[in-house]
Amino acid sequence: MAELQIKIQSVLKAKTKVTSLKSIKVGLLGIGTVGSGVFNVLQRNQGEILRRAGRRIEIAMVADLDTARAQAAVGKNVTVVADARAVIANPEIDIVVELIGGYGIARQLVLEAIEAGKHVVTANKALLAVHGTEIFAAANRKGVMVAFEAAVAGGIPIIKSLREGLTANRIEWIAGIINGTTNFILSEMRDKGSDFDVVLKEAQRLGYAEADPTFDIEGVDAAHKAALMSAIAFGVPVQFDKAYVEGITKLGAKDIKYAEQLGYRIKLLGITKQMANGIELRVHPCLVPAKRLIANVEGAMNAVMVHGDAVGTTMYYGKGAGSEPTASAVIADLVDIARLHAADSAQRVPHLAFQPQSMSTTPVLDMGQVVTSYYLRLNVADEAGVLAKVTGILAESGISIDAVLQREADEVGGEGSTQTDLIILTHDCVEAKMNAALAQMQALPTVLAPIIRIRKEELV
Ligand code: NDP
Ligand code: HSE
Secondary structure: OHHHHHHHHHHHHHHHHHHOOOOEEEEEEOOOHHHHHHHHHHHHOHHHHHHHHOOOEEEEEEEOOOHHHHHHHHOOOOEEEOOHHHHHHOOOOOEEEEOOOOOOHHHHHHHHHHHOOOEEEEOOHHHHHHHHHHHHHHHHHHOOOEEOHHHOOOOOOHHHHHHHHOOOOOEEEEEEEOOHHHHHHHHHHHHHOOOHHHHHHHHHHOOOOOOOOHHHHOOHHHHHHHHHHHHHHHOOOOOHHHOEEOOOOOOOHHHHHHHHHOOEEEEEEEEEEEEOOEEEEEEEEEEEEOOOHHHHOOOOEEEEEEEEOOOEEEEEEEEOOOHHHHHHHHHHHHHHHHHHOOOOHHHOOOOOOOOHHHOOOOOEOOHHHOEEEEEEEEEEEOOOOHHHHHHHHHHHOOOOEEEEEEOOHHHHHOOOOOEEEEEEEEOOEEHHHHHHHHHHHHOOOOEOOOOEEEEEOOOO
16 A cells, blocks of 8 residues: 555656646647647647656647638637748747648748747658758758658658667668558459459548549659658658659559469559669559568558668558548657757757768669569460560560469450460569560560559568
């Protein structure tokens, strides 16, 4: 009993100590899906968060275009304004959280907040992928933090893992399912055997895909996130403009089926690798061995594999989007800032993991220089010598074949069909070599349709 009393007293003492510190005041710009999650989780878990942060984190002011909706969301004790600049101008506010999205007004507001000496938290991957260099340079000049855990893979703490948990490692590669919408679509295509267009409509009806899903399905959203991870992993500037980006719009149910028969699943991967001659940075559909954990990440879930020279391969899995999963990451950033904002800026974890003066100029490789293996599907005339001609071109190009699958013509084109599908898996080769071989194969009169090429990664 006496022991219990001592324990209670020490907890109370600790609580008094942390609560005596001045609270950190946060200004929220935009209270939509993520903003409302941040408000709700902060309210619900304030006791736990206080004990971790050492001080109260208080949303003191909110800006949103729809002030009535915002006020209803936060209650009457929080000041709500329509003008985001009023939040930035408020000297009481320590941290500005940008949850508006896009590159327009969000860029101006983030730069103005930095200029006003505020720390910034943002979930805006598009903004940082395109304007990251400018924003981080401004933050370094002003000695403020710009934290962006929520910008990559939503609730998964991948930025913290890369910047801190894996800091001992020379990162060799990262490969991730970092867009939930496309992973949902690919999972449905595999489950139901439906084509892309059909599943996209279903995803929109269910609210998974946005009314304008272009950034998701064209791979742009994943490329934003891959560019951020690449910068942190390799100590290079954020270079979204140099990324190779290919989405899932041209994928057919047929290729998903053939890949399955060969022991692979097709995933949209964001990949970045440190090679001897530069950095690979690419987003495209990819065959992954079905036995890999990441191949079994289904629906709207995200997963990121990171290979470090010391740790080996690690994998991080969870929800990449949604109100509270994303809020979880935003609040983690708020707690980090609450703990570190009084520290000398030189002692903080650098924005992009490496010290700004130690950034590397290693180039991002052109896609033609990338080395990978391939799945090829050729729709060909079902006649003698076709396979020999195709494999002859690959042999002359120095491209080694891993496996060949030829379907029965009847199975492909119906009874009596005179055309068939030839599926070839290759070993690794340089993309430029494959491009040249593809052009030669495509020119054969017996190749009847555009050749489908999907890259393949073994991820070991
Ligand atoms: P929402 O569209 O739900 O919320 C944005 C909010 O900002 C809306 O309430 C909008 O008001 C308001 N707004 C727009 N312009 C202004 C302005 N000038 N001043 C003040 N408020 C403004 O977006 P999300 O919450 O989904 O996304 C926010 C950010 O988080 C984006 O960068 C997004 O990419 C990122 N993100 C989102 C995830 C998610 O799951 N949703 C996951 C990971 C990152 P109104 O509605 O009236 O236009
Ligand atoms: N549109 C994104 C996705 C939201 O589908 O993953 C999270 O960044």
